[in-house]
Amino acid sequence: MPALSPTMEEGNIVKWLKKEGEAVSVGDVLCEIETDKAVITMESSDDGVLAKILLQEGSKNVRLGSLIALLVEEGQDWKQVEIPADAGDPSSLAPPAPQLPSAPSVSASPKLEQQPGKLQIRLSPAARNILETHGLDTSNLEPSGPRGIFTKEDALKLVQKQKGKATELKPEPSPAPPQPTAVPSAVQATAVTSAYPRPAIPPVSTPGEPAAPGTFTEIPASNIRRVIAKRLTESKTTIPHAYAAADCDIGAILRLRQELAKDDIKVSVNDFIIKATAVTLKQMPDVNVTWDGEACRQLQSIDISIAVATERGLITPIIKDVAAKGIKEIAASAKALAKKARDGKLLPEEYQGGSFSISNLGMFGINGFTAVINPPQACILAVGRARAELRLVEDEEGNETLQQHQLMTVTLSSDGRVVDDELASKFLETLKANLEKPVRLALC
Known part of the structure; x- marks a missing residue:
């Protein structure tokens, strides 16, 4: 491998x-x-x-x-062909046993159970919880899972087996002792039965029987899901996130799209956002930076990562050198990369690196949101949907009239170690100006 x-x-x-x-x-x-x-x-x-x-x-x-x-x-x-002796050994494929503390803890990976004179048996988290809850003996486990893992199903079978033995050995009930004569009292204790009995913790489902209240189904996580979880946790716990938002009037962009469509040029609002972001980064190179843990690195190339949702999880393919590309070229690149991402065909160089990320949830009807920074990048822009709003506009003669505007909320998440609040505010101000006057995009 x-x-x-x-x-x-x-x-x-x-x-x-x-x-x-x-x-x-x-x-x-x-x-x-x-x-x-x-x-x-x-x-x-x-x-x-x-x-x-x-x-x-x-x-x-x-x-x-x-x-x-x-x-x-x-x-x-x-x-x-001669097959190596250790090729079929499950322990050769299993990760090393983690050093666990003596206190009970929950682990995301199977735990190794050492048995004298036998190979090590790896317990899945669900199986370990069931064994500990029922106090079952772990000296004679028979795993059936891949690579010698003792699974949840193995544990449930062991529970059923122990219940069967307990029923066979159950003694005959002895005669009840004589009850003492009740003594009149001013206060009598009564047994109260709760309408909501407390379920077993953790609840255990039995194969072939209706599911117990509170049971759950384990869904194995893919490699991509595990890495996403790890990176998001590291990002939120190690990067000081700062947030700033602005409303941009994209009416001019919508009108320009209609004009381009007449010439059979199909581009999306997101393509304009990518281009405007790249132009803004070119005007403000202090934001086109990454943090390597000890120092800030200002990048020469403006490479924009675009968030794409796939069945395997979120992935961010990169459009390289965006500032030097036109809107039409950006649209073609974004479409091709999104398709490769959904098909799982991205090459490593197409998703590794990048200097700035954009996540657009506007197509899902989201007005605005905050996104998690993709390290070592310093910023990510969260884009909401376009919405119509009425606003008072004053003309040259001082008269105020209500006019409809197409507004879109963009929220910048920035790494406070390299992009302070003042720099983030100026970036959004410049980005807003570039979006509201798309003719400026042709000048850079």
Whole structure:
């Protein structure tokens, strides 16, 4: 398993594109691998014959460096290839056991259970909770999950098994002792039964029976989802976010779009926003910066990351050198990158890096929102929908009239370590001017 992205620690094998016994040349695509960023094709670095596929399609969480297939030289008997002794060892694919504190804790990854004279057994979080809740013996566990994991289903079967033994050993009830004569009292204690009995914690569902109140279904997280969760948490806990918002009148942009459509030039409002942001960054290079943990780096190229929602999670492909591109070229680039992102076909250089991010939820009817900074970038612009509002406008003679305006709220999230409040305010002021007078975009 190769490292197909800088932050990749493990991958999922989506599909094999070569079969056992098939000749392979340098550069041929062997398989598709889901990394923490996208689905990427793995190419062969040697000529030969694909002798043995060790991990089939659908294999999950395969650690870097794990054997997934064997290649032999042309002319060799690929059917008699020698498989390494540790290739099928589940422990060779499992991550090392984490050092857990002595106090009970909740872990997102399976826990290793050491049994004397046996291989280590890895407990899933759900299985561990069930075992601890019911006080079950963990000395003779029989895992059925992949790579030796003791799953939630294994734990539920063990609960049922223990209940069966308890029923068989239950003694006959002994005669009830004689009840003492009730003594009259001014106060009598009465048993109160709650209308809302407290459920078992955690609630446990039994296979084949109706779900218990409060039960849940575990949905495995993809590599991309786990990385998104990790990066968002790091961003919100390590970056001092500051927020500033402004309402922009985009009436001129909407009218310009209609004029361009007459010439069969199709561009979106978001394309104008991308261009206006790049022009503003060119006018204010102090905002086109990143933070590397110790120092601020001012970037020469203006590369805009655009947030694209996919089935695997949010990903931010990058439009390179936006300030030097026209609106039509930006529209074509944004459309092509969004399609590749949804298809999982982005190349690493198409989503790594970037100097500024834009997230637009206006098409979902959102008026305004705040976005989380994508480190090491220093800023992200959150864009809401266009909405019609009536405003008082004073003419040259001092008369006030109500006029309808198409307003759009943009909110800048900035890293307070490199973009202070004054700089963020000036950036929004300049961006607002560029959006409200799109003719200025042609001057830069």
